[in-house]
Amino acid sequence: MDVPMAKHLENEHIPFPVLIGDIGGTNARFWILTDVYAAPREFPTVRTADFETIDQAIQECILDKSSVQPRSAILAVAGPIKSDEIPLTNCDWVIRPKGMIEQLGFEDVLVVNDFEAQALAAASLxxxxxxxxxxxxxxxxxxxxxxxxxxxxxxxxxxxxxxxxxxxxxxxxxxxxxxxxxxxxxxxxxxxxxxxxxxxxxxxxxxxxxxxxxxxxxxxxxxxxxxxxxxxxxxxxxxxxxxxxxxxxxxxxxxxxxxxxxxxxxxxxxxxxxxxxxxxxxxxxxxxxxxxxxxxxxxxxxxxxxxxxxxxxTHPQAALAGLAAYARTPASYGVSHDGRRWRR
Missing domain, CATH: 3.40.367.20 (Hexokinase; domain 1)
Known part of the structure; x- marks a missing residue:
């Protein structure tokens, strides 16, 4: 029993630093968590209409502006997650986690529903x-x-x-x-x-x-x-x-x-x-x-x-706060990774 449980907890771990993102139909918001205890580094809100792809937005607005390069990403998106290509419900962006790993340097990408992130916030705020x-x-x-x-x-x-x-x-x-x-x-x-x-x-x-x-x-x-x-x-x-x-x-x-x-x-x-x-x-x-x-x-x-x-x-960034709570203590939450987590 001890070995499977240890393996389960290891699989739940998201490597730091972690980029967390709340991707809505109009705006996208991002934080970087450098470790379990550090306060998040916040970035200006990104208007989705200003960038052709989410990869471009992350590269220009986050990675190019930070000396800390995240190893992993947890993204909350407005829409169902059914395949390796995830279109957003009210936005032209399509999230391609495999492409993010290849092009943006992530080694681990987890994508969840945006109101899953809001639910995590309701548990932790x-x-x-x-x-x-x-x-x-x-x-x-x-x-x-x-x-x-x-x-x-x-x-x-x-x-x-x-x-x-x-x-x-x-x-x-x-x-x-x-x-x-x-x-x-x-x-x-x-x-x-x-x-x-x-x-x-x-x-x-x-x-x-x-x-x-x-x-x-x-x-x-x-x-x-x-x-x-x-x-x-x-x-x-x-x-x-x-x-x-x-x-x-x-x-x-x-x-x-x-x-x-x-x-x-x-x-x-x-x-x-x-x-x-x-x-x-x-x-x-x-x-x-x-x-x-x-x-x-x-x-x-x-x-x-x-x-x-x-x-x-009333928290101004509730979804990000919920994702951050999960990234810090994943064992406290039952977040499914099946079909939603990609690794290098």
Whole structure:
């Protein structure tokens, strides 16, 4: 028994220095960890549209700017990992780990789902890196859920078993979402669909804010004034535009409904964590009654839902922090390497 366990732990080890990266549809963020204990070296955010390939971005923005050359890389990507070529969901980049080993000098590359990294963060972040939504402010070691509206809508699960945290990647942002209230039935016929479907991502993300705003305008016979999610959000938070105010209220409601559904699926007694920049920006809207009311309205289990806490992750680089926690103490986490790790 001792030999297989030692071999297992050896296989889990990621050699330092480690480049860790959070690769989103719009931005890519990188840190280098020189060893287990050192604070990460941070680099400026990279706009994915500014570089033809991820290899070019890493070479010019990281490797050319650092005297520390990483031996390995752990990358969190927005999209499923199925082969040696990994296309991103909302970006033209394709990640080719074998090419990175040959061209960039890495000896070890591990690729995980971006919300797997967010789930790792939910397991490891300090209390001051989150803000409670609702009266509950404490967590337990029970299962957790992470979801975050950004360029798309990411979803991840986190299971605590055998004294380790096991992140569960998925594509939960693409589940169907439908009307429920009278107001929903007025608005939903005007929401843009994908092949006839309205998924969570169609209304709970950056472009989803615009879809929702425009649908409200059409339903009420008004001409849209705004086309940028940042403008809609700003006017909604300030209260200067009634349609924008309703857009944020409905966004909070639909996010609360989906978060509650996922909490039931995972029996997430350890809490639901809302990640990403949009969640951070709309904290005032999420703290209004609509979000928790929608989250808890899950008869016959409303009493159970009242016991599940909800948080906004406020750490500015949560995914990188989650990856860093894993790189430092991999034995604390059950991260699968099958089909996702390449070595020289």
């Amino acid at each position: 300090a209390e001051n890196d989150r803000e409670a939504i609702g009266e509950l402010s404490q967590t337990t070691l029970g299962s957790r859920v992470v979801l975050g509206p950004g360029t798309g809508l990411g979803v991840g699960g986190l299971v605590y078993s055998q004294h380790i945290w096991i992140p569960v990647p998925g594509e939960g942002g693409h589940v169907d979402i439908g009307p429920r209230s009278k107001r929903d039935y007025e608005i939903f016929p005007h929401i843009e669909t994908i092949e006839g479907r309205i998924s969570g991502e169609q209304i709970i993300c950056g472009r989803g804010i615009v879809h929702l705003y425009k649908a409200i305008c059409v339903a009420d016979g008004k001409s849209p004034e705004w086309s940028d999610p940042a403008d809609i959000t700003a006017h909604g938070l300030s209260g200067s535009d009634p349609v924008c105010v309703e857009t944020l209220e409905l966004l909070a409601t639909y996010l609360g409904r989906l978060a509650g559904d996922l909490a039931l699926i995972f029996m997430a007694r350890g809490g639901v964590f809302l990640s990403g920049g949009i969640s951070q920006k709309i904290i005032p809207a999420l703290k209004l009654p609509a979000f928790r009311a929608a989250f808890e309205d899950k008869a016959p289990h409303s009493a159970l839902m009242k016991t599940i806490p909800t948080f906004v992750v």
